[in-house]
Amino acid sequence: MSLLNVKNLSVILATNDGPAxxxxxxxxxxxxxETLGIVGESGxxxxxxALALMGLLxxxxxxxxEILLDEENLLDKTEAEMCRIRGNRLAMVFQEPMTSxxxxxxVGNQIMEPLQLHLGLSESAAREEALHLMDRVGIPNPEARIxxxxxxxxxxxxxxxxxxxxLSCKPDVLIADEPxxxxxxxxxxQILELIQNLVQEDGMxxxxxxxxLGVISENTDNILVMYGGAAVEKGGTEQIFNxxxxxxxxxxxxxxxxxxxxxxxxxxxxPGTVPDLINLPAxxxxxxxxxxxxDICRNTPPPLEEIEPRHAVACHHLQEARSRKTEELFS
Amino acid sequence: xxxxxxxSFLSRCRRSRSFMVGGIMTAFLLVCAAIxxxxxxxxxxxxxxxxxxxxxxxxxxxxxxxFGRDIASMLMTGTQNSIVVAVVAVSIGLSMGVSLGLxxxxxxxxxxxxxxxxxxxxxxxxxxxxAIMLTAIFGPGGVxxxxxxxLYNIPVFAxxxxxxxxxxxAREFVMAARASGKGRLxxxxxxxxxxxxSIIIVQATILFAIxxxxxxxxxxxxxxTQPPEPSWGRMLNEAQTLMFLDPMQAVYPGLAIATxxxxxxxxxxxxxxxxDPRLSRKR
Numbered sequence: 138m139s140l141l142n143v144k145n146l147s148v149i150l151a152t153n154d155g156p157a158x159x160x161x162x163x164x165x166x167x168x169x170x171e172t173l174g175i176v177g178e179s180g181x182x183x184x185x186x187a188l189a190l191m192g193l194l195x196x197x198x199x200x201x202x203e204i205l206l207d208e209e210n211l212l213d214k215t216e217a218e219m220c221r222i223r224g225n226r227l228a229m230v231f232q233e234p235m236t237s238x239x240x241x242x243x244v245g246n247q248i249m250e251p252l253q254l255h256l257g258l259s260e261s262a263a264r265e266e267a268l269h270l271m272d273r274v275g276i277p278n279p280e281a282r283i284x285x286x287x288x289x290x291x292x293x294x295x296x297x298x299x300x301x302x303x304l305s306c307k308p309d310v311l312i313a314d315e316p317x318x319x320x321x322x323x324x325x326x327q328i329l330e331l332i333q334n335l336v337q338e339d340g341m342x343x344x345x346x347x348x349x350l351g352v353i354s355e356n357t358d359n360i361l362v363m364y365g366g367a368a369v370e371k372g373g374t375e376q377i378f379n380x381x382x383x384x385x386x387x388x389x390x391x392x393x394x395x396x397x398x399x400x401x402x403x404x405x406x407x408p409g410t411v412p413d414l415i416n417l418p419a420x421x422x423x424x425x426x427x428x429x430x431x432d433i434c435r436n437t438p439p440p441l442e443e444i445e446p447r448h449a450v451a452c453h454h455l456q457e458a459r460s461r462k463t464e465e466l467f468s
Numbered sequence: 469x470x471x472x473x474x475x476s477f478l479s480r481c482r483r484s485r486s487f488m489v490g491g492i493m494t495a496f497l498l499v500c501a502a503i504x505x506x507x508x509x510x511x512x513x514x515x516x517x518x519x520x521x522x523x524x525x526x527x528x529x530x531x532x533x534x535f536g537r538d539i540a541s542m543l544m545t546g547t548q549n550s551i552v553v554a555v556v557a558v559s560i561g562l563s564m565g566v567s568l569g570l571x572x573x574x575x576x577x578x579x580x581x582x583x584x585x586x587x588x589x590x591x592x593x594x595x596x597x598x599a600i601m602l603t604a605i606f607g608p609g610g611v612x613x614x615x616x617x618x619l620y621n622i623p624v625f626a627x628x629x630x631x632x633x634x635x636x637x638a639r640e641f642v643m644a645a646r647a648s649g650k651g652r653l654x655x656x657x658x659x660x661x662x663x664x665x666s667i668i669i670v671q672a673t674i675l676f677a678i679x680x681x682x683x684x685x686x687x688x689x690x691x692x693t694q695p696p697e698p699s700w701g702r703m704l705n706e707a708q709t710l711m712f713l714d715p716m717q718a719v720y721p722g723l724a725i726a727t728x729x730x731x732x733x734x735x736x737x738x739x740x741x742x743x744d745p746r747l748s749r750k751r
Contacts, residue, residue, distance in 0.1 A: 228648070
């Protein structure tokens with residue numbers, strides 16, 4: 138029995154142009170202490186999936202499937218019940234630390250709030266705990282910082298505060314939605330390491346969302362590659378980095394800048410753009426950008442098939458995809 | 469820390485010319501009203517026909533009206549009346565309007581739609597017309613004019629609050645607050661209201677001026693404060709027939725109204741610059 142079990146999760150957003158299928162049939166499970174990385178480019182449904190887990194999707198949207206946290210389906214919960222779960226058992230760190238803190242409250246107050254709300258701590262106990270948390274997330278001199286307003290802290294420190302808020306009630310699952318994208322490269326590693334350490338210390342499960350394969354490869358046990366709202370490849374991090382199978386995963390990998398590559402060489406790109414979520418193609422959503430697509434791809438959606446234990450790929454042309462070298466695919 | 473904050477707030481106040489001028493004008497009116505509670509140079513109520521139309525003198529600073537009442541005293545006592553009407557009317561509009569606006573922004577959907585369409589509906593009637601309608605139904609008088617002006621203020625605040633609250637609801641820190649398990653009510657009071665407070669304060673100052681003007685207008689029409697209570701609007705009305713005989717009778721209350729409205733508008737403008745430095749930089 139796993140801690141978090143997501144089955145056939147679908148998210149449909151109502152837009153002016155019709156329903157957009159932001160997430161389609163997403164399934165994964167997560168055990169205590171495990172880290173899952175979700176990778177994909179902008180608009181592939183990563184953040185929507187995260188918001189669906191938290192029950193924070195925009196009002197005009199529909200969520201289908203099951204999200205089982207300790208065998209309880211979160212989609213059946215009322216808003217009041219979800220309020221008790223959010224921040225308490227499921228917590229989230231957002232991408233943008235600059236705007237994710239309320240400018241009119243001190244950071245101390247913002248860290249204390251969930252403690253008072255969920256754990257029922259008194260004002261003074263919450264303040265003690267907030268100081269302790271600030272120390273844990275590596276904010277120097279917490280006593281001086283606790284009464285600061287967000288604008289008095291740097292971006293890295295604000296993200297540390299966000300992490301302190303998210304971890305304050307020792308959640309079972311922490312969702313980090315591109316936690317380092319808005320930060321300086323020098324800070325990125327520190328923050329990721331911090332999240333990693335804290336998650337391990339408390340034995341939490343972590344969902345790390347990123348478009349950066351480097352970030353994902355170093356910090357996760359399992360990977361889920363999303364494209365056009367659906368999983369195209371999933372498996373253990375080592376399995377996937379040993380053999381990138383899906384043409385899209387290969388493309389993502391090839392598009393990463395690499396040290397030591399000749400300066401005159403252009404960065405590899407995946408041609409085309411992400412599919413329109415309102416008018417999704419009938420078959421594989423990657424067809425238009427895929428170098429090995431054929432007619433069957435256009436008409437029939439490929440099933441997610443296991444190619445080795447725990448490593449599954451959704452592609453009609455597994456043989457060809459596996460026989461190709463990443464570099465020759467998109468050059 | 470808090471010292472440097474309040475210091476910079478004060479220095480910003482001092483640097484804003486409109487805030488200082490408006491503040492002084494408003495303070496002058498408040499002082500006049502406060503003094504008139506204990507002392508006035510003459511009597512604002514005593515009718516002595518023998519003393520009518522006296523020119524300004526040591527006894528009667530601004531002269532007397534056609535009933536021999538001291539104009540300076542009537543103006544001072546009238547200030548009380550204007551301030552009370554404006555405070556109560558703005559409070560009614562503020563409390564009801566802000567609550568409705570916050571509710572609309574927090575609930576969205578039908579609640580928002582109904583509240584906002586009702587606001588639009590009441591906006592469709594000119595304020596003075598609806599005030600006349602109310603006083604026609606419930607009879608003229610101070611309390612009814614306060615209610616009429618207060619009711620007019622509700623949709624103004626409701627719209628402003630809803631609009632600015634919606635903008636705050638869309639901010640990331642609200643999403644972060646929701647992710648930490650806060651309900652809509654908590655978010656409204658902890659995150660939305662503090663962030664729109666300065667906008668509401670500025671609007672309240674400006675509506676304060678408009679309420680004084682509206683009260684004067686209603687009294688001028690005979691629908692507001694009833695005799696013998698002195699009121700700027702009614703003084704204007706009474707002076708109207710004497711325009712060519714003694715024009716100063718109209719000038720004094722007119723000046724008082726102008727001072728109040730101008731001072732409060734300046735104060736509101738200055739407050740906006742001080743509370744929201746981003747706006748002032750754009751100019």
